[in-house]
Amino acid sequence: MTTLPYEDSEDFARRADAEDALRTFRDAFLFPSGPDGKPVVYLAGNSLGLQPRNAARYVQEELEDWAKLGVEGHHQGRHPWLHYHELVTEQAARLVGAKPQEVVVMNTLTVNLHLMMVSFYRPTRGRFKILVEGGAFPSDQYAVASQARFHGYDPREAVLELKPRPGEETLRTEDILATLDQHGHEVALVLLGSVNYLTGQAFDIAAITRTAHSKGCLVGFDLAHGAGNLKLSLHDDGPDFAVWCSYKYLNGGPGSLGGVFVHERHSRSRDIPRFEGWWGHDKTTRFQMGPDFDPIPGAEGWQLSNPPILQLAALRASFELFDKAGMEALRAKSERLTGYLEFLLDKLPSAFVRITTPRDPKQRGAQLSLRFKGEAQGMLKRLADAGIVCDFRKPDIIRAAPAPLYCNFTDVYRFVKTLEVHARG
16 A cells, blocks of 8 residues: 555545555445435544444344244344354454453443443542543543442542643643552552543553553553554453443444453452343353352353344444454554545644644544634534535534545545635635
């Protein structure tokens, strides 16, 4: 694929697309139509990923088996429902850099976050604080505050927020580590997003985990904007747990299932508190319907209920594509796409738009957050009228995410050239 130096020309974008080894994956997705009836430039995969073409077929297969087999579909279907969630386990593990025993696809993100905090937020009188990034996604903020209250603590005292330095938009890794050095002795849990939803900043999971563990803290990450976006190495980096959703970069569909990682060092621990459900019970004795819970070793032991098959079927369609492409190749393309986006945006007047996401590719994923002068929400509408889909966050930020599975260099070029027209106007 074409590498640096980039060129500000449509010819360069088309050449880069022609040389892209992943270009055919674009055809595996369904694009909405714009006002002109043509496929849109879709830069909102950080909010909701596109539908894989095979999703409808996979869901329809399960509907057909349900119609033909009824309850027997659990054992006699083309993909028996009793073990259906296991079809995506190894794929999920590869996506987040984990061992299969360490992951499970289940529930939704905030449900999983609460389940993990039941197990890994265990405050004591001297160590009860939760370290989070300031400006975390609201659901994470609500979750940690409610967990603190549940344990009898005032969130104003129990929740310790990391803030950027005055005049800066994002956090510095050294400041995060310094906070742990200073306050780690009173922190029970470190809980950060792997990528901040607003700024697009990616955190150093390995360095934060090492320092937090050295201070006696447990560590979890919200991978809502990391799974399917970054090349993750959860097992080697060593956080205690992680959670994610699958409707953003993972293209599982609106409200799709989430996922959980629990490091293998906790896989057989019987002293970890947890909320229990029958689907987390030992598979070999589950249907004996005994009164005592016997957890499956590993992340599956945190399951509560049998999973929704239709959602899993849609997710299978996307996971197959990720498996074929590979996260290493996707991440490499993503860095080139965002690099090209950055290159073109830098040619626009700084008084018109400014990038707030870190410039270092290692500190960001596919998303660039753009701060506009003037009325950014109006700009979003003008982009939509031109067949370009992004999203807006108050007060003045448009987020643009060229997801590498289905976005290309021509998309990036068209987006910035549309902005350029308005910058000059």
